[in-house]
Every structure is written in structure tokens, then in C-alpha cells.
Amino acid sequence: AQSVTQPDIHITVSEGASLELRCNYSYGATPYLFWYVQSPGQGLQLLLKYFSGDTLVQGIKGFEAEFKRSQSSFNLRKPSVHWSDAAEYFCAGSTRTYKYIFGTGTRLKVLA
Amino acid sequence: NAGVTQTPKFRILKIGQSMTLQCAQDMNHNYMYWYRQDPGMGLKLIYYSVGAGITDKGEVPNGYNVSRSTTEDFPLRLELAAPSQTSVYFCASSYSLEEDQPQHFGDGTRLSIL
Numbered sequence: 001a002q003s004v005t006q007p008d009i010h011i012t013v014s015e016g017a018s019l020e021l022r023c024n025y026s027y028g029a030t031p032y033l034f035w036y037v038q039s040p041g042q043g044l045q046l047l048l049k050y051f052s053g054d055t056l057v058q059g060i061k062g063f064e065a066e067f068k069r070s071q072s073s074f075n076l077r078k079p080s081v082h083w084s085d086a087a088e089y090f091c092a093g094s095t096r097t098y099k100y101i102f103g104t105g106t107r108l109k110v111l112a
Numbered sequence: 113n114a115g116v117t118q119t120p121k122f123r124i125l126k127i128g129q130s131m132t133l134q135c136a137q138d139m140n141h142n143y144m145y146w147y148r149q150d151p152g153m154g155l156k157l158i159y160y161s162v163g164a165g166i167t168d169k170g171e172v173p174n175g176y177n178v179s180r181s182t183t184e185d186f187p188l189r190l191e192l193a194a195p196s197q198t199s200v201y202f203c204a205s206s207y208s209l210e211e212d213q214p215q216h217f218g219d220g221t222r223l224s225i226l
Contacts, residue, residue: 004154009152034214036217041219042219042220043116043202043204043217043218043219043220044155044202044217045217046214046215046216090155099157099170099171100215102154102155103154104152104154105152105154
């Protein structure tokens, strides 16, 4: 069955530290992959997306993600976290249908 | 740009009551979606629509109904509210069903059923 897994429910980092959020997918073929961010009381905002080509994808707010086919992963990274990055992050995948499959989310806490 | 607008933002219902969650988008998107978000569960698709007059079920449609009389609006109806429907509901829209088209989300409706 198709699935998207985010192994970390909560992550805490200090402001200025680097960040990596993990996402693994299980699909018959390589899906299209997305990272969304959800701030408290808000909807989901697209950070970046991967379809094909360059495996390192740049997004908004200084985020990037790297697609690794051999590891079935699409991890999100940021070199230096800001307090405003505290939010919940969702990885999602889709194939040739309407259907997004979302991971269960990773809640990021940033320490001052 | 308004994007996707959901109303109300919060609501408390009693068991057995009915209500309609409103969703409107101003991006002329043909495709619209309703999700529910439960803690630790991610988002699950309830219903979707590919255009005015056309709707179809998603993963978790039981207990809900939708209609799509215009391109802009996609209301979600709960006929007999049950505690299991306590959740955060998100409406989304996209330009097409192609997998490379991101979905745009509203800010959600937080619904509690007591």
C-alpha cells in the first residue's frame, strides 16, 4: 500500500541550529512529493515540491529538501532555524490521481 | 488575494445536530477537496470535486455530504453530528488534478461535537 511516513512526531532545536525533518515514502513508482508547513491556527502552506530532475529542491523560507531514491526519502532541511519556524510540518506524496497521501506530521519546537 | 476561505473558524455542536461548513475560493480552480485532520493522523480526504456539479468520495466520506453548484463554492454538510466527527476540517483547491499541481488550503474549521 502507498504510504508516507514521518518518523519523528516532535523535534526540538535551538534557534540558529540546523534542522532536518525526515520523510519516507512507499509507492510503486516515484511519487510527486511535497512539504507543507502549518502554523498554529492556520492552513497548510506549500514549502516546496519535487517532480523530477535535480534531486535537491529549494523552497520558500530558506528550506530545501533532497530526494533520495535509494532510501525512498525526501528529507527537509534548513541550515539555521529561526523562532518563527516553529510549526507543524507535513510531507505528502501523490501519483496519477487526485489523491494526496499525507504523513502524520512533525511538530517543531524552537528554543530561544 | 483571499485564496481559500472557510467559515466558520470554530463551532461546537450537540450530538445529532446538523451544520454546513462553508468553503469558497477565488482562484478559478476547478478542483476542490475536503479533508479532516485528527491529532497524529495527518489529513484524510473526505470528498473532492472536479468541477461544478461533479463530486466524488475520498477515503472517509461516511457521515458527510457535499455539493458543488458553482466553481467557487464547495460546502460540506454534516447531517447527524457524532462525537467521532470532532476534528479540524480543511478545504483545499487546485488548478488541476495533475500530480504536480499543489493544493491551496484554507485556515480550517475547528469542530467539536459534544
